[in-house]
Amino acid sequence: MSDIQYPLRGACQCGQLRYTLYAAPAKVVACHCKQCQKLSTSAFSITALVKADDVAFEGELAEWQRVAESGNKNYAKFCPQCGNRIYHYNPDAPEMIKLKAASLDDTRILQPTVHLWVSQKQDWYCIPDDVDVFDTQGGV
Structure with a gap:
């Protein structure tokens, strides 16, 4: 994706x-x-892992919080x-x-190279062969 201009x-x-x-994101998951x-x-959510310093926001954001089964904090902005989710973060790792x-x-950057929690994926979805796959959180 070298043709993408930031x-x-x-x-x-x-x-x-x-x-x-x-x-560019560190990973797309x-x-x-x-x-x-x-x-x-839908069948899954696509997330771009980016450094907090590499993105700037303009406008008002609201926040929602939950703790995952793993104990990880998952905060959403x-x-x-309109209620549209913009990003998630862990306050213990805000970078x-x-x-x-x-x-x-x-x-165009939305080309996942990692698929997580495939143990819960929809049966009808076929994961591409050329990506990393983890049954649970793994790889991130």
């Missing part, structure tokens, strides 16, 4: 919140856990107007965020 711009559904991504299926209302990059204007 920075990239993104926004929530209503446009109240905009952001700029200044550098597809998570198949039941929580991500609920979040995405979202648009208070990295989990950007919900489908909100980018240019989504």
